[in-house]
Amino acid sequence: MNTLTTERLIRYSKVILMAYISFFGLLVMIHNVTDYGSNYTYVAHVLSMDTTTNENLKYRAIDSPIVHHRIYWFIITMEVTYTVLCLIGTYQLYRHINSPAEVFHEAKKFSIMGILAAIFIYYVCLQTVGVEWFEMDTSQSWNAKDWARHIVDFIFPVMIYITLKLEH
Template identity: 70%
Template sequence: MNNLTTDKLIRYIKILLMTYIGFFGLLVMYSNFTDYASNYVYVGHVLSMDTTRENLSLSYRAITSPMLHHRIYWLIITLEVTYTAYCLVGAYHLYRHINASADDFHEAKKYSLIGLIIGIFVYYVCLQVIGVEWFNMDTSQVWNAKDWARHIVDFIFPLLIFVALRTER
């Protein structure tokens, strides 16, 4: 433990946290591929706004086409696969550069940062902004992923800042 410096420990922590978020992405992907029907139903209800009838003046925003539901769901799945792949490749690149110079380790963060910003797009922009603000998802008693998405963003956003910070010497 005497030859483990704080700088080296911070590098290991960045790698571990990127691995954690990549593992989370793998579990989400597994769920989307093995239980497509349940998750599709979820997306369909949010887009159809069929359980958010408190404000009927907003119902013009609803997307009721099953074909569009599938396409939007596949877009979300594609983004989740992309962010997961970037996060895992990013963790690998960080690990490969664990003993590199500070500049080289910092440059190895690119894939991680791309993965994290895509993750923020999925869970913040798609679910919290579009799902809540456009499709009124937060008023549904059953089909509401607002809090779930917020918890993910609450992990990803600080992680993005932590990984981006140039603390290595």
């Protein structure tokens, strides 16, 4: 009978955490495709800066609906990319759950790439560009700063945990 050791539990926890991130990605992806209109409206308002408060920065606004659609499709593409990478990463970790430590460690590549892509979306695109350039945080109705921060607050520590070579 196999016993659950701490080492095995650590490996399983890495697979499970990656599955959580993959599941979140799938839900976001499905939502953005099946409810394109409401999320497009959000992107358009942020880019247009039509509900922000600092009039001195309105020159940064992008008012073109064509550009709004292209940026939104870029975001969707990045969400698909990170979700697929995380799903592959989850599968690779699970597939190598009983492999030697070096093999299991090398199986983390797709997970790391997926999490990096997710951090790009939620930290760089939303928290950095959305907040710092488009003043999203000053909007009462189109502000996803805290939502994005909560996502980064979960996935970044997971990336640190995944990358640590704790397996023997």
